[in-house]
Amino acid sequence: MTFPLTFTSLATLLMQVRGAWLRWLGRTHGAGMAKKKPLEWVNFLMAGRGEEQGTAPLPPIFPALTPARAWAMAGATAMSDSARDQRADHRKPTTFLMAGRGEEQGTAPLPPYHLPVLPAEVERWMDAKSGDVIIDGTLGGGGHTSLFLQKGARVLGIDRDPEALAYAGKRLAAYRDALSTFQANYSQMSEHPNLPESGQVQGILLDLGVSSHQLDCAERGFSFQKDGPLDMRMGPNAEMTAADFVNAASEAEMVQVLREFGEEPQARRIAHLITERRRKTPFTRTGDLASCIESALGRHGRTHPATRTFQAIRMRINEELSLLHDALEAAVRCLAPGGRLLVITFHSLEDRMVKQFLQHRAKPYIDDPTWPAPRDNPEYHLTLPVRKSISAGSAELTSNPRARSAKLRVAVRNHRKLETP
């Protein structure tokens, strides 16, 4: 007897919940989003995830702020006034960051290069002030640096990629008196002649990995989705190309690289495959390497089977982990007491290294089971204002899917003097 009543109430309740959900979607994301089916939502949330996250990008369903779109908006194109107003609030800063602001230079905007991740969080934790000296160890398209320059800070922008330096230099030409650029590895940050003495820098940023420009440009050879020369060098100072490595490394070395830098469970199989295939024809193209791996391993799920191999080779070619460790050491030497170190990572290997380094440097005492008592940590030079990593919020994930795997860690230099070697 109670069944029809319960069923009716349940149906009414469900309709009310659905109505509220659709109204919320309409309010927050525009009417188009309210029409999505559940599966489309999943696709939307996953859309555009790049190779760094180990998945192939999907075409975005919602008109998220892709580089091309940011570019179009910066050029104030055909978008209607009402549509522009609707989106203006959270898109304006992104457009500014992405598009190289023509108004800074009084010239037409530059083509899109890279949309910086976690801009609000970087701005907040860097807390740049007029007169501060800041090192941006990964200048890229200059998006983060522009935030520091606007606050009146002076910036040393380092990148190993001359294309990045040329782009950012042009983009930020209006700040030429406050910006010095340096083509180098970030581990060499203290070597620039214009830098004040060690221990006088108020902030250092490392936003690791490759830029969207590097990844999207087939000629740079980072992508397994766009055929190009098998290169993967972030800058000309890398000692070899990916083709050099793939065609010359021993099978054992390749297994080790795939395991260590790619955490690839199929390392042995892939290394054997590569060494067998190169006997007949050496590898010269990214597409060739990717399809060779795919044809042997097959494709299971969304992740391309060459994802981890490409990450591992890229990290080997650019010596990413060893340079990162050296850069963290150099950063501690450069920072003034109270100076901030911000590091953004995109995968677990980097994040583990940064986390362990910062945690060790933030311990006043160290202990060992063989010691009678804890000892002073001679490397205690940092404090951690936030112990956990900081991730992007949902608004940013909507406009920049690349931010999905970004983790920001922050440390502050304490007053303890460095021991001279």
Ligand SMILES: C[S@@+](CC[C@H](N)C(=O)[O-])C[C@H]1O[C@@H](n2cnc3c(N)ncnc32)[C@H](O)[C@@H]1O
């Ligand atoms: C993620 S992008 C940085 C984007 C930048 N924060 C922006 O707002 O446009 C990383 C940049 O760091 C550079 N890079 C990577 N490893 C480096 C290293 N060891 N030394 C110097 N630059 C490096 C890359 O060439 C790339 O341009």
